[in-house]
Amino acid sequence: MSDTLLSLEGIAKSFGGVRALNDVSFGVERGQILGLIGPNGSGKTTSFNVLTGLYRPDGGRIVFDGADLTGASPQAVYRAGIARTFQRSRLCLELSIFDNIMVGNHGRLNQGLFYNLFNRKALKAEVDAAYAEAMALATLFSPNLGDAMFAPVGALPMIERRRIEICRALIAQPKLLLLDEPSAGMTHDETHQLMSDILAVRERLGGLSIIIIEHEMGVIERVCDRCVVLNYGEKIAEGSYQEVASDRLVQEAYLGSA
């Protein structure tokens, strides 16, 4: 259990008669990037939803950083240090870039009623500090974002929205980042750029672990230390990208059996 940050043990989840996850086990070590791949409907996003507390698992155990997170609320999972992005962007479109990033910072901001309403001086200092931090993070991804921190997110193109979503996930300095198809809705070049940015930021933060769900195998090959392949809610392979790519079961899952 030396360097294991997260482990899922025998996770099961059914919706009605459909077994979305069946006895799925995998782990992530500190500082590692794990790719979670598989055909559509294989249970990748469901794993994220179980992991982040949106779904309650029917069986199995989730241990994160030494603490049992099985069946914990989404709020508790966030507090434990897991942040995620969503397959379909879930930014608040009418709020500003700064506001959206600050949603991710919730746990580190003083939420006291009296403080927020009457201690405006201290609040101003906190807002200024948070602003500087958000600005520094956002400009790492894109210098343009820094000029428009108080512009509504709805006016921005897809790639900028993805960047903001990732900033929102990173601002509170989580231990584990879950990326659900960061390339969705973007061109090949944009995806490449985005992944380079994520790797650069990860370098700065030092030792951030990532689980990434991705359909673009080029991305997986480039960034992942290890891959887990799901099919019909079961784990069918695990190992380096080369290993799983040459696995017969994986090839069958993607291309159909010969």
Place this chain on the structure above:
Amino acid sequence: MTQALSRVPAFAVAAVTILLGLVFAIVFMEQESDVAVISLIALAAVAAWAGTRAGVAARVSEAAVERPGGIALLVAAGMAVLMGVFVEDHFPLLMLATVMIYATVALGLNVQFGYTGVVNFAGAAFFGIGAYTSAKVASSGLPPILSLPLGAMFAAVIGLLLVIPVVRTRGHYAAVVTIAFSVLFKTFLEVNDALGGPQGLSVGAMKLFGWDFGDGPTMFGVDASFYLNYALMALAMLSLVFVLVRRLERSWLGLSLDAVRLDETGAACYGIGIRRSKIFAFVLGNAIIGLAGALYGCMQGYVAPTSFTFSDSLILVAIVLLGGMGSPWGTILAAAIVVILPEKLQAIQEYRFLLFSAVVIAILLFRPAGLLPRGVRRYFPPARKGAQ
């Protein structure tokens, strides 16, 4: 025109606009005939349209961002001048006080569904709880001023009865629960003898440190209407609640409430307590509504079930929609329109519900963000343009 405007400081543009608004309000309130009133409304509509086209509106909202305190003070001062002009007349002062009380209520509703997305179709019921509290406080011999905090408290506490259904259900279901409560409340009042049944109760005048609100004060040789007392108190209450709601919006708490409204799942994944936020907004909103209700009760001198029906709740919701969800200034403007228009235009009085329904539908279709749409949140607006 637009270029000439950009050379004048935004604050000056705003000040002139507010002054023009004040002059308009004075002239408008003095009109008696329907023709004059309708012409003035048409004039105001044209002026608003032309002002928006010429960029005046943009400059005014700029000023509101740069110097929010200055603008708020100017408007409050304008309100005070308006009261001064009509100092001897009961009716205009009663209307002004009613506008400010309704605006306060709408600010409370704004916290609930403008910010947090918790629908409340029982606004008039919580307003009534405040008003009935004032009647009970007055008859019990307690100092009448206590009816304000007690009204707020009772509205908040009785609102807790609804918390479980409101928090557990979403959207339409929560709306149905509050509608049920609204209907239930009126029926409860009608059958309850301790609360006066259908006839209601009379409420004694507000008294504050020996200052009897039932008597018009005499100042500088002018015998003021006793409604001046209530108008002043309503102005103080509205200002206080306005500052409170504004601060709430421009804080981390306001951000959390917005996040809950816009995306519950996303908010939960970033640690925001969904139920907690909803309960907080619902209770705070009801307290504000109850506070306004208590003052309303004292001012009216009586409370009866017919003043707190479901239709009245709909009017309150219409104020928030008309002004713009989450926009405090829009709320005040909309309260003024919704309260004053039917009073001045006797012709439409009987059709007011019909008219408001039409207005709400038109707003939702053509200007969904309301008359004065809410801007992007600035926690501490920059002192000058360009500064961060």
